[in-house]
Amino acid sequence: MSELLQFLFSGVTVGAVYALVALGFTIIYNASDVVNFAQGEFVMLGGMATVFAHAAGLPLPLAALVAIVGTAAVGVALNRLAIEPARGAPVVSLIIITIGASIFIRGAAQLVFDKQIHTFPAFSGDDPIRILGATILPQSLWVIAGAVLVFVALWLFFTRTLLGRAVLATSNNRLAAQLVGINTNFVMTLSFALSAGIGALAGVLVTPITLTSYDVGLTLALKGFAAAMLGGMGNPKGALAGGLLLGLLEAMTAGYLSSQYKDAAAFVVILAVLFLMPQGLFGRKSTDRV
Amino acid sequence: MKLTPKTATLLVLAALVAITPFFFPSGYYYRVGALIFVNGLAVTGIVILTGYAGQVSLGHAGFAGIGGYACALAPVHLGLHPALAVVLGAVMSAALAWLVGRPILRLKGYYxxxxxxxxxxLISMVLNNERWLTRGPDGIDVPDLGLRGVLKDWGLNLSNGEFWYFFSGIVMILGAWAALNLHQSPTGRALRALHGSEIAARTVGVDVSRLKLQAFVISAVYASVSGSLLALQNKFITPDVAGFMHSIEMVTMAVLGGAGSVLGAIFGAGILTLLPQVLTVFAEYEQMVLGLVMMLVMIFLREGLLPSILRKLRGTGE
Structure with a gap:
């Protein structure tokens, strides 16, 4: 029982991170139909920039803020410099552009930062909390609380504010949104900034647990993408459910089957979802007009 | 006699393979050349899948891994001749492509x-983890193909580098020839039709999902054979051959050069194979430059490098 609970804790922690990455995919996909494979690099940037800003003498909260704002700026730059100029390009080209961007960011990070593995102190100490025979790190609670906060804030933003509704309108139908006077270019910029900022926040929260280095982005991007697919691409609720489910699956695979194949869970899930329910758990059925 | 694009492409490739060695300053360049041809073979498969049929694969390196490890394992465990191991790898890749592709290709988009x-x-994970079979991430030895010895007996004495240069070159040209034949066949026309508009193609009676599946299976065979050739010429193979980055490399090579034509894709394979060789001087910047090149070409030269260059040379916007 305590064993299962232990796996649950670690699954939910990792799952919360995947959910945040998947949410980043979802926001950009909704705004621009682009699957942004550079999403994992935002997580890496968040962690690495915090490490270096902290080492440069900034207090941790300020360092984290600098990292998140800086990464959001990188997201905006990615949109302005690489995605917008390629508007209307075929899917292959867009995929290659975002993969190129991810390789570029990784290469730049390796120069600007370094190739070492880094971490910074956990926010509220390293003493594990005991619950029913299982333990959980205080930092895990930070991760989970952070994810919950982001989802609630976004939900409020999308349903209660005019700007949030403008983003939803743009993702529904770009041309129609333009016609009713929504500045869709600004919506795109906002989406990339939000998505990059959320990625960076995930990086800040999880670095004390998983450590970080310049090359952690790719795996996270693939896992987050798997989570988004599992929940149904383009659906924020799906991103949350998909992320948590994937984290739990991984933790259970590692615990009960084989830790070597824990990473395989994500990809087996992708294939199973595609074979059995291509729309994902929460995706809408889409039809084409002729 | 009028030169058809097919003959022209094959002539250019043959000339390239035959003439470039005269300019090689050292034996090392045979090795780089052979590598370009092996990659050229793989991207020819991508041309069929992406250029003709308009589908994207981000896991083709998996098939290269199957082809490569077939050459390492089948001779030892099944007693097959390495040449037959190449065939076995290709058959296995085709079967897997069929299994995976069949349910997927009914769907549209990036699925x-x-x-x-x-x-x-998953393939690369199995190759990394099943140490009892594959010896894991350190890689495994691959037996000799034996063809060079046969040629020697016939009086044709080639160095190892020379042999693999010409052999890979010939296989690549054969691959290009097959792809160009496909392009002109009714199947090829149907493939291009579905690339243009799936709905239109369906309306005139093209079996869209079957054709996409065919293209996927054929391109998997290309990738598998290229993986086999790589393993055989290095006499060694590691799971990296099946890695995600290798899949990305294949697609990038094809799209960079121009996935619409065999020549363009092979041109892309040449550029991306040479780039790291040139960039070893600034190894630090290699990743940045690679990423930048990928983005710039896709943004500014959407059809790929070769078609864009040819258009410039003709001096017209068409």
Whole structure:
């Protein structure tokens, strides 16, 4: 029982991170139909920039803020410099552009930062909390609380504010949104900034647990993408459910089957979802007009 | 006699393979050349899948891994001749492509990309983890093909580098020839039709999902054979051959050079194979430059490098 609970804790922690990455995919996909494979690099940037800003003498909260704002700026730059100029390009080209961007960011990070593995102190100490025979790190609670906060804030933003509704309108139908006077270019910029900022926040929260280095982005991007697919691409609720489910699956695979194949869970899930329910758990059925 | 594009392409490739060695300053360049041809073969498969049929695969390296490890394992465990191991790898890749592709290719959009990505990563994970069979990440020895010895007996004495240069070159040209034949066949026309508009193609009676599946299976065979050639010429193979980055490399090579034509894609393979060789001087910047090149070409030269260059040379916007 305590064993299962232990796996649950670690699954939910990792799952919360995947959910945040998947949410980043979802926001950009909704705004621009682009699957942004550079999403994992935002997580890496968040962690690495915090490490270096902290080492440069900034207090941790300020360092984290600098990292998140800086990464959001990188997201905006990615949109302005690489995605917008390629508007209307075929899917292959867009995929290659975002993969190129991810390789570029990784290469730049390796120069600007370094190739070492880094971490910074956990926010509220390293003493594990005991619950029913299982333990959980205080930092895990930070991760989970952070994810919950982001989802609630976004939900409020999308349903209660005019700007949030403008983003939803743009993702529904770009041309129609333009016609009713929504500045869709600004919506795109906002989406990339939000998505990059959320990625960076995930990086800040999880670095004390998983450590970080310049090359952690790719795996996270693939896992987050798997989570988004599992929940149904383009659906924020799906991103949350998909992320948590994937984290739990991984933790259970590692615990009960084989830790070597824990990473395989994500990809087996992708294939199973595609074979059995291509729309994902929460995706809408889409039809084409002729 | 009027030169058809097919003959022209094959002549250019043959001339390239035959003439460039005269300019090689050292034996090392045979090795680089052979590598370009092996990659050229793989991207010819991508041309069929992406250029003709308009589908994207992000896991083709998985098939290269199957082809490569077939050459390492089948001779030892099954007693097959390495040449037959190449065939076995190709058959296995084709079967796997068929299994994965059949349910996926009924769907539209980037689903094939996603499914193949998952498949490729699972293959590379198995190659990394099943140490009892594959010896894990350190890689495994591959037996000699034996063809060079046969040629020697016939009086044709080639160095190892020279042999693999010409052999890979010839296989690549054969691959290009097959792809160009496909291009002109009714199947090829149907493939291009579905690339143009799936709905229109369906309306005139093209069996869209069957054709996409065919293209996927054929391109998997190309990738598998290229993986086999790589393993045989290095006499060694590691799971990296099946890695995600290798899949990305294949697609990038094809799209960079121009996925619409065999020559363009092979040109892309040449550029991306040479780039790291040139960039070893600034190894630090290699990743940045690679990423930058990928983005710039896709943004500014959407059809790929070769078609854009040719258009410039003709001096017209058409």
């Amino acid at each position: 094939l990309g996603v499914a193949s990505l998952g498949m490729g990563i």
